[in-house]
Amino acid sequence: MLRFCKIKGSISRLILQINYIFRLALNIRYLLHTFQSFYIYCIMKIICAGLGKTGTxxxxxxxxxxxxxxxxxxxxxxxxxxxxxxxLDNTATIQDYQRILGNVDAVMDWPAAAVWENIMEAFPDAKVILTVRSSEDEWYESMKNHFEVTNKFAPTNEMVLYLFHLLFAGPLRREFHQLENAFIPPYLGVPRMFGKPRETFLRSRYRQHNLYVKSICPSQKLLVYNVKDGWKPLCEFLNVEIPHKPFPIENVRSEIIRKYMNKTWKYDCGLQRKIEKQVIFRLGTLLIVFVAIVFFIFF
Known part of the structure; x- marks a missing residue:
């Protein structure tokens, strides 16, 4: 009987220890999750809210x-x-912004600039940089040049564009096109960044966007910045030392379009090369189908 009581007592203590360890593990897991969420939430962010052709x-x-x-x-x-x-599915939450952009230091251009205020809500400690041009006229001339350069590589006819995506574009190009169709209109006020530039809409959007950013972003974390001003105001705003390198000048007269099409733009993540491969694959498939149909009809 005494032996049974000792065994029972040992089992009871073991159960208590297991319960203690289990609860401790749950607490540690909760603390780790809380720390991770806090860490992601508090990573310093830079939101470049300026429109395209402002030196992005x-x-x-x-x-x-x-x-x-x-x-x-x-x-x-x-x-x-x-x-x-x-x-696009209307399912994005603040936690989604924090989780997906949690390890990114800075975002700019579309699609991010189309929802920059949502990103600021997700990262309230982020600093916002509104890039601008010296004048509205200078911005519009640069944007008009972008349209002209892009028109050399993109079909401007709506029917031709539709047939291209229907017959030749692979899934990657279609996905990119879907994002363009969704984010460019709220971003720039026009359907796309090629074709015929709508001067009235573009100019109006430039004014509205800049006024909107200035009106809702707290002044203490906003820098209205012209890239012609170089390192000094940028580095002072970010509290970093000025690099021992010349200030860069990129995308002069929309040269990025040519570099992208020639697969020499180093920051395209290999997108153009992958898109071309998918187009070639679809062309090959269509050619095989056409040859098979011709052979079936005539032979």
Missing amino acids: KTIAEALRIIGYNVHDVFEQFHYDKELWDKI
Whole structure:
């Protein structure tokens, strides 16, 4: 009987110890989750809220030189596509922004600039940089040149564009096209960044966007910045030392379009090369189908 009582007591103590360990593990897990959420939430962010053709590629390169992890257009499509898909599905939450962009130091250009205030809500300690041009006229002339350069590589006819995506574009190009159709209109006020530039809409959007950013972003964390001003105001705003490198100048007269089409733009995440491979595959498939049909009819 005494032996049975001792065994029973040992079992009771073992159960208590197991229960204690289990509860301790749950507490540790909760603390780790809380710390992770707090860490992600508090990572310093830079939101470049300026529209395209305000020096977005230049400031992206400047931030890379300083040492920031930058997600421009192609990085956003390659690494952060889950977020943009959730936004299109109306299912994106603040936690989604924090989780998906949690390890990114800076975002700029579309799609991020189209929802910059949502990103600011997710990362309230982020600093906001509104890139601008010296004048509205200067911005519009640069945007008009972008349209003209892009028109050399993209079909401007709506029917031709539709048939291209229907017959030749692979899934990657279609996904990119879907994001363009969704984010460019709220971003720029026009359907796309090629074809005929709508001057009235573009100019109006430039004014509205800049006024909107200035009106809702707290002044203490906003820098209205012209890339012509170089390192000094940028580095003072970010509280970093001025790099021992010349300030970069990128995308002069929309040269990025040519580099992208020639697969020499180093920050396209291999997108153009992958798109071309998918187009070639579809062309090959269509050719095989056509030859098979001809052979079946005539032979």
